[in-house]
Amino acid sequence: MLAALAPVVACIAEPIPSPSPSPLVVPGIEVSPLGEIHGDYVFVLAVKPPPTGPEEGEIWAAPLDGGTAKRVVRWTAWAIGGYGVHQGFGVLARQLSSDGRRLVIPAPPSLLGPARLGGGLAVVDLVTGAARVVSSPDGPDSFRPAWSPDGTRIAFDRYANTFWIGISVMNADGTGLHPLCDAGFAPDRSGFAGCYGVDGWTSDGRGVRFYEIGGYAVIDVETRTITRFDQAGTSMVAASWRARRPQLVGAFFDRAEQRIVVADADSPAPLAIARRATGGGAFFEARWNPLDDRVLFREQTGAGDRLLVTVLGGAASPVQAGGCPVRGEWHPAGDAVVFISACPGAAPTVRTVGLDRQGSDRSVFTPPADGRGLRLIDLAVVRYR
Numbered sequence: 001m002l003a004a005l006a007p008v009v010a011c012i013a014e015p016i017p018s019p020s021p022s023p024l025v026v027p028g029i030e031v032s033p034l035g036e037i038h039g040d041y042v043f044v045l046a047v048k049p050p051p052t053g054p055e056e057g058e059i060w061a062a063p064l065d066g067g068t069a070k071r072v073v074r075w076t077a078w079a080i081g082g083y084g085v086h087q088g089f090g091v092l093a094r095q096l097s098s099d100g101r102r103l104v105i106p107a108p109p110s111l112l113g114p115a116r117l118g119g120g121l122a123v124v125d126l127v128t129g130a131a132r133v134v135s136s137p138d139g140p141d142s143f144r145p146a147w148s149p150d151g152t153r154i155a156f157d158r159y160a161n162t163f164w165i166g167i168s169v170m171n172a173d174g175t176g177l178h179p180l181c182d183a184g185f186a187p188d189r190s191g192f193a194g195c196y197g198v199d200g201w202t203s204d205g206r207g208v209r210f211y212e213i214g215g216y217a218v219i220d221v222e223t224r225t226i227t228r229f230d231q232a233g234t235s236m237v238a239a240s241w242r243a244r245r246p247q248l249v250g251a252f253f254d255r256a257e258q259r260i261v262v263a264d265a266d267s268p269a270p271l272a273i274a275r276r277a278t279g280g281g282a283f284f285e286a287r288w289n290p291l292d293d294r295v296l297f298r299e300q301t302g303a304g305d306r307l308l309v310t311v312l313g314g315a316a317s318p319v320q321a322g323g324c325p326v327r328g329e330w331h332p333a334g335d336a337v338v339f340i341s342a343c344p345g346a347a348p349t350v351r352t353v354g355l356d357r358q359g360s361d362r363s364v365f366t367p368p369a370d371g372r373g374l375r376l377i378d379l380a381v382v383r384y385r
Contacts, residue, residue, distance in 0.1 A: 028108030033129030088236025
């Protein structure tokens with residue numbers, strides 16, 4: 001069982017907005033470039049949800065060693081965070097390219113033409129600050145984008161006339177747009193069927209992962225063959241993927257049981273590595289450790305949420321994290337956890353806690369206390385070489 005010290009709380013300087021943002025390369029998207037950076041960073045998506053209409057969004061970058069956080073993107077668009085991470089709209093790990101240099105985001109509605117709801121896409125270069133719209137005004141409304149591992153393609157959900165209508169793929173510059181699979185009413189009009197709910201790509205770049213009505217699935221981008229895992233995600237950020245076997249780990253459920261399961265794309269029979277009866281709580285956001293077979297996941301209970309770590313064939317151990325964890329990811333070093341803490345009546349923060357005797361619980365990011373009431377929706381960790 002993993003051991004951890006009692007939390008040792010440390011504070012960092014309060015983040016400040018970038019004093020000199022780049023020119024508005026794309027009107028409505030303010031970018032403050034990071035320049036060439038090195039080390040371990042956490043990116044944080046903060047959103048001010050309006051009663052109706054587009055959301056105000058910000059993306060902050062904070063060094064995990066305790067340096068000063070910087071706001072790198074600020075803009076207004078539809079479904080930046082989707083009023084909560086469980087809907088899978090704002091998922092930074094999926095929207096960041098594998099090298100951490102580029103980010104694909106919903107584009108401001110003003111750039112997409114009067115006939116559009118507002119679901120377009122834009123690509124931001126976080127190093128230089130350059131930005132460009134990559135979806136045309138006459139294309140489908142585009143949500144939940146995901147970079148391919150090699151950074152050459154983007155998969156996304158299509159939406160029209162109040163319905164999800166499928167998944168499409170295009171090149172990173174917006175060319176080569178084509179449908180990958182469709183969604184809509186079943187032929188007998190008895191229900192909804194098809195593919196939507198993009199989760200990301202498989203590690204080899206051959207498949208796009210998604211959550212559909214029938215459960216979690218992967219579609220081969222060349223053959224269009226769909227592999228279904230017959231597992232329903234507890235949210236639309238329930239699973240993660242890696243190159244080595246087993247490849248998939250996910251938080252899934254049915255009427256009787258909550259499970260953390262592992263599986264492979266070519267042998268999708270799931271193996272449960274943690275389970276509990278449905279009712280009174282649930283599992284969420286299963287995440288592979290970047291270095292070994294440990295899995296981080298969140299358990300929701302009547303007494304509040306907690307983070308746990310388990311390993312294939314082993315028992316789950318709680319992470320000794322302070323605060324109220326609502327979303328967690330592994331530190332790039334694999335020996336600590338980075339998580340959003342959102343306690344009632346307190347400012348939300350991003351914290352990190354070590355899993356060994358040298359670990360500590362400390363704050364690495366708190367949004368500015370400017371009265372706007374930003375919600376922390378999601379986070380992603382990146383190691384820059």
